[in-house]
Amino acid sequence: MKPSSHNWKIACIPFCVVGLVVSLVAWASSSPVAISPKAPALTVDNSMTSTVEQVDQFFEKQWAKQQTTPADISDDYLLLRRLSLALHGTIPSLEELREFEAMQGADRIQRWTQKLLEDRRFADYFSERFTRAYVGVEQGQFIIFRRDRFKAWLSEQIQANTPYDELVRTLISAEGLWTGDPETNFITSASADGNLDRNKLTGSTVRAFLGQRIDCAQCHDHPFDHWKQSDFEGLTAFYGQVEIQVLGVRQNEELKYEVEDRETLKKRTVSPQVPFLNECLPEEGTLREKLATWVTHPQNRRFERAAANRFWGLVFGVPYFDPVDDLPAPTDLSESDPDVLDILGQDFRENGYDIKRMIQTIVASKPFRLSSTSQTDDNEQIERATDAWALFPLVRLRPEQIIGSMLQASSLKTIDQNSNLFMRGRRFFSELDFVREYGDLGSDELNDFPGTIPQALLRMNGEFARDNGSASMLNSVGRVSQLDISDKKRVETCFLVCLTRLPTNLERDHFLKQYQSATNPKQREKITEDLFWALYNSPEFSWNH
Known part of the structure; x- marks a missing residue:
């Protein structure tokens, strides 16, 4: 009633x-x-068009192989609602609908997407989504952690279209005061009761930026994955020299990272080491600068694949691989048959880790434009089509x-x-x-x-x-x-x-x-x-x- x-x-x-x-x-x-600013003229980029075609061809091969018929293409109104919800966190206004209706040209959806990405609401909304992935939702200890300052800083970076690899390197290696240098809140978010939880920092880094769950390896070798306890300890050692002082986050080169042996209860010093791609670890810089360079290295496929999977999830509401932070390792994948994350990841890397370009590419792909309405009532076929991205996921x-x-x-x-x-x-x-x-x-x-x-x-x-x-x-x-x-x-x-x-x-x-x-x-x-x-x-x- x-x-x-x-x-x-x-x-x-x-x-x-x-x-x-x-x-x-x-x-x-x-x-x-x-x-509100008018939709800009669409910048024609042949390389982006080529990437979109590769994505579409990947799915079309999958659909043909599985004998799955994709849904019809959605009408423009539905695409506008879908875009607005994904990029601004709200539905479009009647004013915006009328503005879109007045636009001419077959490329008006792409031009509208570009308009939404340049709107400040995109940076503000995505900064909240990124903040949740990087530092969580808790406000933490106000004396050393400013979540709102971190979110505002992220919004400025997204609005300026700061390259994603540069943004991540800054988060891992930043120094300074959490109020004046808001990026350092990635580090201080792991602090509680005066103690910096370096294990938490390692887990957050690998989950957020490499799309892998390594947390359980802090106590024992991972039972189902490649991660060993020594891998977790070696990565954590890169955070071994960071400390939170009165003047902010600082690097103290005199500190050694020690862990307590669970059997002997004796402490032992752990040296920084990476579990793979050791050749990508630079010789110069602080420990966190070295880690940041290794995480974002162009040869580290985990980085670009994790980014592509997260952006896919933010746009569709569901990541390509679910959970978003438990991707299969590249060593488990076929080198001769790249999946959609490899296609998007390569384009991301070759074009300066451009966040807005990545989103434009995903939005222009056929799976994003499909309807959520199935052409059949058979539940088994609907489930198969959903798993194959032949239907836009209902979320x-x-x-x-x-x-x-x-x-x-x-x-x-x-x-x-x-x-x-x-x-x-x-x-x-x-x-x-x-x-x-x-x-x-x-x-x-x-x-x-x-x-x-x-x-x-x-x-x-x-x-x-x-x-x-x-x-x-x-x-x-x-x-x-x-x-x-x-x-x-x-x-x-x-x-x-x-x-x-x-x-x-x-x-x-x-x-x-x-x-x-x-x-x-x-x-x-x-x-x-x-x-x-x-x-x-x-x-x-x-x-x-």
Whole structure:
């Protein structure tokens, strides 16, 4: 049952700043509206086109070999929603849909992708996704760890399109104070109660940047993989000289890395060593600089494959190899038959580890453009097609994507860095509150997670849903209710705002009957409220298709 409406409240904003926010809103409303940048002209790159063709050919061979028929290509509206959710963490606004509709040319999806990547929202959203992979979700000890500063620094690096290998080398080898040199928070995130957990740093480094799980080797040889306990200890020794001082993260060359023998309980010194590609370890530099160079070395296939798998997962919602941090070692793969991670990884390496180029390549590939709708009802065939990437994977939206989509659906205008302070503050505090109540996915974010009844009830009856389901001059429900358009157009607008698609004939006819039964404007407004509430709470709203 739809909850009763009530006036919109600024309950999520601290009382001490409400007056300031209201004043700024009044100022912003009288200021010219900032126009979002137009989609740039697409830069033609023959090498990228060649890589996309290689990716497509790889999958087409797989589909032919497995006798799997790929799904149809998705329509542009669905691709826009898919892109916006993946790159900005929200659905596109009606304003953006109209801008896209005005674009001409067969390459407008590629041009729109480039526009989304240049938008500041991409850097801000991906910085949060990277932060989770690199330092987790815990705030840690404030005295030596600033997660927010780390995330802001990452956002600047992504916006500037800093090469990925350079970014990773900086994280591993950085020195300085965690406030003035935010990249050092990768190191200080492993500190607790005054002690630096070097084992945690090693595990995080190998998981995040090489896509391998080595953690259990800190106690014994890995039972199923190539990793030995001596490998873990040798890698950890590269962090043996790092220490956290009053003036920040520093390298102390007098320190020796020691471990306690579990049988004799005696301590022994461990020398830094790498488990493979010893020839890629430089002779010059600090221990962490040497480790950083080895991790990102062009001959280290694990690095580029791990990056490709993580970016694939961020774009699709599911990594190519799952879990994202447990990739098969390159030694287990056929050298003569490279997989899609090798194709993407080679392009990544040969083009300066360009993050945005990697994403553009994945988005331009055929698997990304496929529909999630199967041409058969046979569960076994559907599962086989899904495993072969012949269907776009159905993935439940992340908590911040749900609240981001609800917020955007409440406004016909784009909510971005050009929005007024009131709208941006509302989004910030609403997202914090919603994610806290809905439940966070933690750092293990690319694994599948089930929905719960409390989560569904929060979307249906939470304070935000109640507020935005009630028509007002400030939200899309009220504005759509007052638009001087036909009822058919009104229904279509509601579907575009909430689901980024037009209604089916059956859906359109159902809601048109509701409007035709209305005898006064108040009833029509109530029908629009009910329509928005139904779309907010449809299963389709909380999934990527």
